[in-house]
Structures are given as C-alpha cells and as structure tokens.
Amino acid sequence: MNYFLHLLIMISIYFILSLSLNILIGYSGLVSFCHSAFYGIGAYATALLMMKLHFPFTISIIIGIALSVFISLFPSLLSLRLKQDYFYLTTIGFQIIIFSILYNWLGLTNGPYGISDIPNPSILGIKINTVLKFALLSTAIFTICFLLFWGILSSPFGRTLKAIREDELLASTLGKRVYYLKITAFALSAGFASVSGALFACYMHYIDPTSFTLSESFFILSAVLIGGAGNIRGPLIGTIFVIIMPEILRSLHIPDSISANLRQIIYGFLILILMRFRPQGLGGEYKLQ
C-alpha cells in the first residue's frame, strides 16, 4: 500500500513539473534545459526556510515560488531577445551554475552532504506525518495546480502563447508583446517547478544537489516529449510512463547501479525515435516544428 502511495506522490510531483515545462515547450515553443534548477531552488528554499527560520510549510512554499520567479528573470531577460541557440546555451549554463551553487556553497546549502531531517509540513494545524497524509497533501496540491494550469492555458494568455509558438513575427505584427509574454511564461513555469521542489523536500526529508542536475532536466523533458507537448494530457501520459518505467526495470531484477544508465539509454532512444517519426509524442498536439 505504501508503495502505491509512494508512486502516487512521485507522480503528483512530476505531473506538476511536466505540466509546467509544457508551458514552455508546448505552448511558448521554448525548449528549456534548466527546469530542474527551479525544482532545486524550490526544494532548497523550502527546506532552508523551514529549518533555519522555522517558517511554516505554506509560507515557505510561497517564498520559494517568489524566489524562483525572481531568479528566472536572469536567464530569460538575458537570452529571450536573442536567437534560439543562445537560449539553449543559456538554459544549460544556468542549470550548471545553479547546480554549482547548490554543490559548492557549503555555508548555505551544505554542498554535497545535502540537507537532512527536513521536517514534516503542517497544514492548518494538521501534522502531515504519515505517507497517507502526504499522499493526500500532494494530490491536493496537484489538483490546485492542475486547475490553475487548465485555467491559464485555456485563457487568452494561453492562446496567445500558442500563437507565439506558431509564428512569433506574425504575433508581434498583430500587436502581441512577444518578449514580455515569453518572460512571463518562463517565470510561470519556474514558479510551478518550485512547488514540486517543496513537495519533494518535505516528502524525502533529505535533499542533495544530485537530484537537480542537467540529467534531471532531461528527464523532465523526456516526460513532456514522450507524452507529447501542447496540450494538458500529453505531459500527464509521459509522466506516468517515465515514473513507471524504472519500477518495471526493478521488477525485472535489474540492479540499481545499472538501472540509472539503462533508463537514460531507454529514454534517450525513445526520444530519438519520437523526434524522427512522431514528434507529437504519444498523446500531444504540438509537433515541435
């Protein structure tokens, strides 16, 4: 039972991550390689605020969101005015810088040793101290996020983002402020990613920088691309796929040491095939063209 709940929690966390990355890839047409950086910022911000300043979970999560949104301005203001290629390089670079900070700034983040004993969150006086309660919490938070995503993406804002994805130049000659909208989309996706980070930190009670690497960004990217970008159900399908896959490998008794490498090979291979033959993924709408 606990195993099932564990999966449920991880799936909720990754649902939020993939839906938020989808705002960039599927709706704005921006391929970002730094999503796990914001995931990490949310995780560390929440953990540190709860442990060092004894802020309650809800306040910490909100501050984490604000921090992510603010930090997202650095890569976005820098590179969104320029060619696509600069954006790729900037997001990769930003990911690496954030990882470096998490790994090397021992005073703040405890570096490679990570942060342990992250306390259980408390919501409205109820201490979330069992897996079941956490599963309820994560499902509730996911549901709120999901409703927000739905609202945002079916609104004029979402429609305008799609237009930008299709033809930026046309959108700007129709009066849309493309640059400003892209920055907003980027900030939105960063904010939601940090919610996932907060959930992750409080569930695992331990975080270290190795959960927030470029590989992790690619993992989230895989979830979006395999499931398909551009609509709501694609990333959900993809997330379930990439979360279930390692479990299948485990049930085939493949040792964990190999499993990490094997997973990357499988996802990478799948992406290669999908990009070539079915860029809209399993259930998506947008063909990344």
Added chain:
Amino acid sequence: MTILELRGIKKYFDGIRAVDNVSLSFKEGEISLIVGPNGAGKSTLFNIIAGLLTPDEGEIIYKNKLINHWKQWKRAREGISLLFQEARIFKNLNLLQNILVAFPSQYDENPFAFLINFGKLRHKERENLDKAEQLLSLIGLKGKSHYKAEDLSFGEQKLLSIACLLAKGAEVLLLDELTAGLSPQMVSTILPLLKKLADDGKTIILIEHNLQAVLDIADIVHFMNEGRIVASGPTEEFFQREEIQSFLAIDFSLSLLNIPPKKGVD
C-alpha cells in the same frame, strides 16, 4: 488629414540600396497603390513602416509622432497593420482561434486573468467569439471555423489573414500583394470591403502587380523602381502617361502570365 508620412527613408543591404530616399505621405481615407517591377523595394518599404526593419536614414511620422523607435507590437497596437505577401497564419490553430488571437485584449498578457477578472473575461470572450464568427462569415469561411489553418488553400489563408487584420483593428493597412492567389470571386468580395474601410477613414496602401483588380478603388498611384519613387499621381490620369505605359507593358504581361512576384530584396 495626413496620417502617415515617410521622410527621406533609406535602407541598404550590403551596399545595395533597397530603399533610396523615399518620401511619401498618406491621408486618412485614402487608398494608395504602389506599383513597380520586382526588386524595386516595395515590400522593404512596408517592412520598414511596420517596424520589421529599421531604416538606415529617414523618419517615419505617424499621427504626427516620430515612430522610428517604436517596436513592431507598438506600431501594430496603434493601428499599423501589415498583410504579408506569403499569407502568414497560425498553422496549428483553427480558424476561430486565429481570429480570436488577433483581437486586442488586456487579458492577453495576464496568466491569471481568468481568476481575477472572471466575469469580465467571460463576457469579452463571448463578444469576441461573436465578432470572430461574423468575420468568418464575411470572408465566407464560417463553415470551416474548426479547420486547422494549415489545411486551408492559399487563397483561403490569405482571406484568413485579412480577417485577422480586421480583428486586430487597423487604421493603416499595408497590403502586400493582396490579390495574389485569390480567385476573382474572392477579390470581388474583398474590394468593396476595402472601399468601405476607406470610407470610414482608414488608410489603405496596396502593393499590387494585378492592376486590373485594384485600379477601380485606388485614389493615388506611386511608381517605385530601384528603391526610388519615380512617379506619382491620381489614378485616372496616371496610367495615361506614356512613360508609365511602357514600364507597365512588361509588368502587365508578366501578371497576365501569372508569374508570381519574386521573393527577394523587394
């Protein structure tokens, strides 16, 4: 009333003078026609007015303001509307969505508008939906409103992009090869529309090779060649001039043979 004025516009590409000291002015309610051979710089001029290109020299005055530093989106919001030669549309969106996007809206830029302004947003969306359907009827594509834009024929895509311009709201319409790719039927639907817009005080500037179609509605004609305006005049007497007729003999026969204008420096 002069709404748009170009003063001494020059644009060079690698040493070639695409636009060479062009000065023109356009009045409200006027329909102007710019003709000339391929590569004369007509589309480049449009791109400069719309803000896609910056002139190397010269000023653009719109509604008595210097707008050289205005970005594309600002010019668009203030009424300058460009119709691309290539019939640009949002391919993967359906027709209705294409037009809905084009409506100017203060809710476009706010991701949380649906929370904050729920009632007003819904009202505006309904309004826009009605207007969009009206526009689709106007261009005869109401039945296809849920088709993906990329599934339309070239002519239909052109009509769609015209509808989007109308949805956006235009004071000055820059129409680049409007009739290219449109069937005579479609042309006869559009032209009265343009005339009505002009009567309502909008300014229309046309680049055309298909002169037959537009001669009736154009007030003024400008002849552009090698980046310069070589002749201008009211339509009636313009085409009586000998030098114009010889220039056009070549161009006219090209358009009769339906040779599409070359995409290039123009």
Added chain:
Amino acid sequence: MILQILLNSLVSGSLYALVALGFGLVYNTTRIFHIAYGAIFVASSYLFYTFYSLLHLHIALSILITLICTVLIGIFIDMAIYRPLERQNASPDIIVISSLALYLVLVNIIALIFGNEPKVVLETLPPKFTIGQATLNFIQLGFIISFLVISILFFFSLKKTLLGKTIRALRDNPQLLIALGINLPLLRLAIFLLSSFICGICGVLHALDSAIDPHMGMSFLLIGMVAVIVGGVGNLLGSLAGGILLGALSNLIIWKISGNWVDSFVFLLLFIFLLIRPYGILARRRRVEEL
C-alpha cells in the same frame, strides 16, 4: 609561478580551442547545435583506452584506430540522425533535442560497458622537462603542438584551398554553392570528418593527460560552445581564440578560487558577453528577423 600559470593556460586553452574548433566547424556551416559532439569526445577517449590500455596495442596504432573509429562515429551520426531530420524539415528544436538524446544514449552505453568510475590510461607519469621555473610534460607539449599545427593548417586552408573557401561560403549562401555545382553531401561529409577527427585528437590527448569518466564530455562541450560564441559565431579562428581565452580564464579561476567554480565562471562570462555583445565579433547590426 606566472610562467607556470601561463603554460598551464596555454595547455588547457589548446584543448578547449580544438574542442571549440570541432564544434564550431559543424555549427557555423550546418547550424546544427551538435551536442552529441561531447559524446564523440568521450567515445574517442574510451576507444583509445580500450586499444592502448586493455588490448595493449602499440600507441601509434591505438591512436590511428581510435581516430578512424571516431571519424566513422561522427559521420554515422550525421547520416543516421541529422540528415534524415533535415530532410523532413525538422526545426532546430528537434535537432537539438535529438542531439542531446544521442549524447545521453552514447555516454550511458559507455558507462554500462566501462562503469561510471574514472579510468586512467597512463599508469606512470610522462617524462617532463623544465623551462625556467615551470615544468611541462610531454603530453602537455603535445597539446600545444597539436593546437599550433591544426590552427596553422586551418588558417591557411580557409584562405587558400578550395575546401576552405567552400566551407566559408556554405554558411552564407548554400544555394549559390549548389548552383556552382559543388557536391553538398560530399562537403558535409568532409565537415563531419574534420570535426570528428579533431574531436578524436582531443579525446586521445585528454586520455593521456588525465583520468577519464563517461560524464566528462559535457564540461568540455560547454566550454567549447561558449568559446564559439565568445569568439564570434561564424568565425572559426575566433573559436580558437575563444578557447585559448577560456583556458586562461579557467586556470585563473582554479588558481585563485577553486576548480569547482570553473563551469560557473565560464557561463558568467558568456552571460556578460550576451549582455554586451551578443552579435559576436561580426558586429553588424542584424535584421530584427534574423535574431
């Protein structure tokens, strides 16, 4: 002390410059963001390790076979992945994602075969000699010599040979080249051949110089990419210069701050560069559309 730093800078700069050159060669001509290049680098190091350390072949033979294999891998990647995608008009996004996916697949296959822990090729330290107060070993000298030889060859062939001129023309005007009857597929083959060859040399040199692990490619790749942009997109010799500059910078950072922060500083430099001079050294104001 200063001399040692200078020499170290030249040594690492040489490697970065060559890495940048290989990446820039592909990027400037085909506009492909060749992330898989990083995997080719790792592959060549491990191939050399296999032939030299595991199979105990003679060093010259090992290098030769490694280079041949590396070139074949590079050409295969272009033919099997990039060309089919371009034929179906895939957007740059799709190509970049595929390239990254390919990088991860290759690097993890190598990790599965050889393990994730570092391997050492040269068990004993190579002979060194001193210049003043600084020391240099033979491998490091090899870095510098390779860099100089390849740079000079490139400098001359870009200006003088047909291949060089066609490479320069390819970026600016592919249609003209077709019209002139130049065989584009053959030219592209040559480009990937050269790029992978240079990558192979880098991989071999690096394997001789330090321990190798499957995940080392990304660092070098990133520095190469930054060097290409800082040196000026479209300017191959600029990529070389960018590499030297970054070599110097990284040594300075290692000396004054710590090895951990090198990557971050390299990117910081990129970001500053993007703020001030994003168009590259060819500072012509570009059409808004082209950006």
